[in-house]
Amino acid sequence: RKEVEQDPGPFNVPEGATVAFNCTYSNSASQSFFWYRQDCRKEPKLLMSVYSSGNEDGRFTAQLNRASQYISLLIRDSKLSDSATYLCVVMGGYAGTASKLTFGTGTRLQVTL
Amino acid sequence: DGGITQSPKYLFRKEGQNVTLSCEQNLNHDAMYWYRQDPGQGLRLIYYSQIVNDFQKGDIAEGYSVSREKKESFPLTVTSAQKNPTAFYLCASSIQAGELFFGEGSRLTVL
Numbered sequence: 001r002k003e004v005e006q007d008p009g010p011f012n013v014p015e016g017a018t019v020a021f022n023c024t025y026s027n028s029a030s031q032s033f034f035w036y037r038q039d040c041r042k043e044p045k046l047l048m049s050v051y052s053s054g055n056e057d058g059r060f061t062a063q064l065n066r067a068s069q070y071i072s073l074l075i076r077d078s079k080l081s082d083s084a085t086y087l088c089v090v091m092g093g094y095a096g097t098a099s100k101l102t103f104g105t106g107t108r109l110q111v112t113l
Numbered sequence: 114d115g116g117i118t119q120s121p122k123y124l125f126r127k128e129g130q131n132v133t134l135s136c137e138q139n140l141n142h143d144a145m146y147w148y149r150q151d152p153g154q155g156l157r158l159i160y161y162s163q164i165v166n167d168f169q170k171g172d173i174a175e176g177y178s179v180s181r182e183k184k185e186s187f188p189l190t191v192t193s194a195q196k197n198p199t200a201f202y203l204c205a206s207s208i209q210a211g212e213l214f215f216g217e218g219s220r221l222t223v224l
Contacts, residue, residue, distance in 0.1 A: 004155065032211050043203055043215035044156070087155070091211045099210035103148075103155035 001026050004090050006104040013111055017078050021107045023088030024070045031092035033064055033071045038085045038106065047073075047086070078111045085109070115140045119204050119216035126191075126198070126223050134189045134219045136204035145187040146213065149173065150201040159202075162187055191221060199223045 005024045013019045025033075033050035048055065050062040050071050061074040075082055088104035117138045126132045138145065144163050148156040158171030162181040176195025181187050187206075191198045199222050205213040 008153075034211050036213075043218050044213075045215070046212055049211065089211065101158070101211060101213075103157075105153060105155045 003027060003102045004088055004104040006086075006088050006107045008105060009108040009110075011107065011109050013078055013109070015078055015080060015111055015113055017111075018074065018076045019078055019109060020072055020074045021086055021088075021109075022070050022072050023104055023107075024068075025088075025090045025102075026069070027090070027093035027102075028066075028069060029093035030090045033062075033091070034089040035060075035062055035071075035073050036087040036089055036103075038087055040084075044087055075109075078109075080111050080113070083109055083111045117204060117206055117214055117216035119202075119219050121219060122217065124219060124221045126221060128223055129193045131190055131192050132221065134191070134202055134204075134221070136187045136189065136216060137185055138187075138204075138206045138214075138216075139185060140206055140208070140214060141184070142206035142208045142214070143184070144207045145181070146205045146207070147171075147177070147179065147187070147189045148203045148205065150203060150218075156203065159189065 003026050035047040036044040037047045038044040050064050054063040059076045063072045085106040085108045087106045090102045120135045146161040147159040150156050157173050159177050160179040162168035168181050178190045202219045204216045207213045
């Protein structure tokens, strides 16, 4: 089983739709979680950290479910500019490397007119 | 503007040649990282450095070398020992664990 698993997509959604991605992780000792956004052939950029209580940033909501070992990203009112690959990143859970980051392969979102 | 600058953006290399990828940051971050990205795979850590004159191997360090003589600079050398060097190389820095700032990347192609 991969340490961090994401559905590669693509998720094709019309503008204005709500879309959600999940990401599962295998190490129950993982400590911190993040979503990054990567545009085609560009560098990843931090979208948001994922807090235990869940957090929201405008149209984006991130949630953590420790019991089932997954995090989710919800995007409301999708815009064309949201088209990108969304990377799930899990930190920690390994002895001696508390800040080790494990990247998922990403979920591609395509928002259409 | 503060940020991370990688060069070159595109690089072609013949087999058997060493190449060095530059990474410079003016964010005053202590920690710097080199990742490699291949199609269908997550980013994989090559080397990282938490302070000047110190660095550690990541998950796939074989065939690579780094130096950290200045806080601002963390160059990566891809040696001829690296079996499959064609990839997208990303340099990053951070001030808080997990929150990385990436450069625009360097695409290396071995001919």
